[in-house]
Amino acid sequence: MKENSEDPIQVNDLCKYFETKAGKVAALDHISFSVQDGDFVGIVGKSGSGKSTLINMLAGIDKPSSGSVRIFGRKLEEMNENQLALIRGSDVGIVFQFFQLLPVLTVLENVLLPMDFLGRVPEKERMERAYEVLRMMDLQDHAGKLPSELSGGLQQKAAIARALANDPPVIIADEPTGNLDSAAAEKIFCLFEELSGKAKTIVMVTHDSELVRMAHRILTIRDGALTGDEVTARGRGETA
Numbered sequence: 206m207k208e209n210s211e212d213p214i215q216v217n218d219l220c221k222y223f224e225t226k227a228g229k230v231a232a233l234d235h236i237s238f239s240v241q242d243g244d245f246v247g248i249v250g251k252s253g254s255g256k257s258t259l260i261n262m263l264a265g266i267d268k269p270s271s272g273s274v275r276i277f278g279r280k281l282e283e284m285n286e287n288q289l290a291l292i293r294g295s296d297v298g299i300v301f302q303f304f305q306l307l308p309v310l311t312v313l314e315n316v317l318l319p320m321d322f323l324g325r326v327p328e329k330e331r332m333e334r335a336y337e338v339l340r341m342m343d344l345q346d347h348a349g350k351l352p353s354e355l356s357g358g359l360q361q362k363a364a365i366a367r368a369l370a371n372d373p374p375v376i377i378a379d380e381p382t383g384n385l386d387s388a389a390a391e392k393i394f395c396l397f398e399e400l401s402g403k404a405k406t407i408v409m410v411t412h413d414s415e416l417v418r419m420a421h422r423i424l425t426i427r428d429g430a431l432t433g434d435e436v437t438a439r440g441r442g443e444t445a
Contacts (some may be wrong), residue, residue, distance in 0.1 A: 211278040211294075213375050213406045214240040214263060219272035221258055221429075232258040233269070234429040240408060242374070245401035245440075247420035248410045255429040258408045259380045263290040263408060264299050276375065294323035298368030300389070302380035304360045306352040312363045313339070313348040319370045326371065337365040358389030365396060376400065378409040382416070394419045398439075 211241050215358060221233040221340055231305040232255050239431045240246055255366045261267040262315035272280045281289065306315050320326045326334050339345045342362040352360050361381055368376055378397070394416045397407045401421070411417050421440030425433030 212241050213273070213277060214408065215273075215275040216263075217273045217275070217276075217398050219259075219262060219274060220270045221255075221262065221267070222270045231268060231429045233262070235272070236426075236429075236431045237426060238370055238434065240406055242406055243401055243404045245398060245407040245419075245421045246409070246423070246428060247417040248408065248424045249412070249414065249417055251262060252412075252427035256426050257379055258429075259426060260408070262416070264297060264377050265292060270314045275300075291323070292372055294319055294373075296373050296375055298371070298373040298376045300361070300364050300376065300378035300381045301367050302383045304352065304364045306360060306363055311349050311351060312366075313353070314345060314369050315352070315363060316367050319367060323371050324389060335370065336411045338369045341369070342366045356384050356389075358392065361385060361389070361393055362396070366395075369400075374404075375406045375408070378407070380410050380412065382411065382413060391416060403443060 216236055216238050219233050219236040220231065222229050224230055236259065248256050248259065258267065262269055265284065268282050276292060279292070281292070284292065302400060303347055307318070310318065313335055317331055320331045320334065333337065337344060337347070339348055342365060344359065344362055344366060347355060347359060352363065355363065376397070380392050390413060397409060398419050401407050409420070417423055419439060423433065423435045423436060423437060424431060
């Protein structure tokens with residue numbers, strides 16, 4: 206649960222190096238930026254530019270070589286795995302490109318799982334909360350189905366519903382439309398835009414240079430460095 210009024214995400218002089226036979230390679234090179242409440246930020250760049258490495262840092266999945274990632278003022282690199290798991294359960298919802306739904310659980314059970322893990326939602330209220338987020342995604346009629354019974358677009362909606370289960374203020378998504386057709390991808394972008402309008406902070410890696418214009422702000426990563434930080438027409442409040 207967020208503890209203060211600081212920006213949801215603050216990245217300061219972030220570096221990530223990997224050792225290879227050819228020497229040290231910088232996957233992230235002195236990146237700094239912050240994200241405010243309710244922002245919808247798209248991260249773009251060519252394959253291998255460092256986008257997914259950055260998103261893993263924001264989610265606490267990987268640790269930096271130097272620099273800092275703060276979620277509501279707390280440094281992720283100083284936390285142990287149990288503390289990071291709690292952050293991911295309460296403050297940060299993660300949506301993966303390949304959905305990562307548990308195949309033996311129904312859609313409803315997949316959404317209930319993070320609530321059972323964190324224990325923040327009272328047990329008697331969890332079923333109601335699960336159906337609430339499923340209705341947000343128009344998935345209530347699919348609650349009893351296994352992920353394998355759903356299309357890719359519906360599986361991604363189920364993954365978003367799971368990420369929203371504990372009502373986290375921040376959603377981080379790594380190529381959430383990478384395996385979807387254009388129509389399904391546009392619906393996912395519209396869902397994120399709607400969530401941003403409900404004061405959720407969205408940070409999403411995407412390869413889609415057209416749909417990313419639906420975001421409020423676009424960060425461009427090239428060779429591990431932040432080379433662009435653009436406020437879009439939507440971010441400026443322009444509708445046309």
